[in-house]
Amino acid sequence: MPPKSKAPQKGKAPAKRKLAEEFSPGEVLTDTFKKQWKLGHPVGKGGFGMLYLAHENSPKPVGSDAPFVIKVEPSENGPLFSELKFYMRAAKPDLITNWVKSKKLKYLGVPKYWGSGLYEKGGKRYRFMVMDRFGKDLQKIFEENDRQFARKTVLQLGLRILDTLEYIHEHEYVHADIKASNLLLDYKNPNQVYLVDYGLAYRYSPDGVHKEYKEDPKRCHDGTIEFTSIDAHCGVYPSRRSDLEILGYCMIQWLCGKLPWEKNLKDPCYVRDYKVKSRENLSVFMEECFSEGDKPNELIKYMQEVRSLEYNDKPSYQKLRNILLEGLKSFKAKDDDKLDFSVLSVNKISRSPKKKTQKKISLKTETPDDELDAPPSKKVRTSSLKKEENGIKEKTSATSKKKLMETSTQTSPGISKSGRGRGRGRGKPRKT
Structure with missing residues (x-):
């Protein structure tokens, strides 16, 4: 492989992405194929996009068993635009189905692309994409x-x-x-x-x-x-x-x-x-x-x-x-x-x-x-870092233990024996 690169050079900070507005269940989005999709409740939220349950438009509300999801983000943002280029070229249902048959696979772990488009609301434009639910x-x-x-x-x-x-x-x-x-x-x-x-x-x-x-x-x-x-x-x-x-x-x-x-x-x-x-x-x-x-x-x-x-x-x-x-x-x-x-x-x-x-x-x-x-x-993404905590055992003399027992009745009943909780990082602490 080629040699290592030098340390990266300084540049301007990336432009701040706009946050997605939350839409109410029941809103209908029309994709580029003129197919209509009704939104259900949101099931996910990122720094710049929202994920909703969805179904083809019908008089009924979208239920919790909806088979599709719709990803929505402000049209100025880049990630969904990048994804769309891949999905439109390589994730059409017929392409995936033909590949599965030709390779004699039971399934292929690529989400199918069902539609996309632009949606305007309150003078703002949003990009959306319809996918299978997982x-x-x-x-x-x-x-x-x-x-x-x-x-x-x-x-x-x-x-x-x-x-x-x-x-x-x-x-x-x-x-x-x-x-x-x-x-x-x-x-x-x-x-x-x-x-x-x-x-x-x-x-x-x-x-x-x-x-x-x-x-x-x-x-x-x-x-x-x-x-x-x-x-x-x-x-x-x-x-x-x-x-x-x-x-x-x-x-x-x-x-x-x-x-x-x-x-x-x-x-x-x-x-x-x-x-x-x-x-x-x-x-x-x-x-x-x-x-x-x-x-x-x-x-x-x-x-x-x-x-x-x-x-x-x-x-x-x-x-x-x-x-x-x-x-x-x-x-x-x-x-x-x-x-x-x-x-x-x-x-x-x-x-x-x-x-x-x-x-x-x-x-x-x-x-x-x-x-x-x-x-x-x-932008560089980093996974959540799990912080490990190692308890430090302190040696207590017999006299100190006796003193602690004498004052234990003054301790609040809500405090644990150890007297300390587990600190948390961005996620659950790892079991040690």
Whole structure:
């Protein structure tokens, strides 16, 4: 692979996006095909968009069992516009149906595009898109499951995502932001998983001509910092190998709970250098992630195969699938199309034991002098960081204990024994 890029140069802060106004249930939007869609209650809200339950227009109100959702955002914002370009070119229902038949798949984890358009209200213009409705995202399930999935589940997720990536890549796009929060279970079938959010999707091969490798300091570190590819860290537009590298990081995290560079996500150059060092010595990297003797050999082989790819190489998706299938066979499991997210699943893999002193990988960490000059749709995304709290045991003398017992009657009954609660970051604290 090409060498590392220099630290990104300073630029202007991205323009602030406008917030979406909340519409009342019952409003009717007309798409470009003159098809009318009725809005139900909102089911999601982002920094600049709203997600509503929806159904084809009828006299009845939209119920909680609506099969569609509509994403709405102010027309000046960029993410939905970027997504629409992908959906209109590559996610039409007939294209997906024909692919599933030709590849003899049971389903394909790409949301179908059902329509889009512009809507005006109160002198403001909004862009909208109609999609299938989905269920829970994998990040929520991951957190509920003590930040670990069963080995069988991880490999099956990898197989399904490889099917999805092959389809996307064959239609000239890469996703560039694969992560658990962008993987949703089907609304009715929890054994099917779909890759959503194509706001960072990039057309890497327009009309069959692959983009050239070119580093751009203004684009350094695009994507979600934990998982984004080394190419993206260097300011290079994503390619097929980028998606496969990101998937590899995801699978490793789902098995071991935490990637080693997650302790310093605020320094993107540190994360980049750690990934480069890990790529150069996969054995050491896997030892950091997993306890001795429990390293999943199939993920080592998977990362080795991805590492061998050049920027414009077409991957052998079947070879990658075979690696994961061999992994299943190694512990007498099989791809039975059933995703088991139960906490007590028997085929989990041991995590690395926590050590008091950890050996650090020697890295030449660069601190960026400046901030990124990136367009709004390419802003660096960081996942929620979970703060671990370690209780500090204090030695109390017998005299002190006696004194505490004498004064305990004055303590408010609402205070816990420990006298302190659990601090929270942006999400639930990880169980320790």
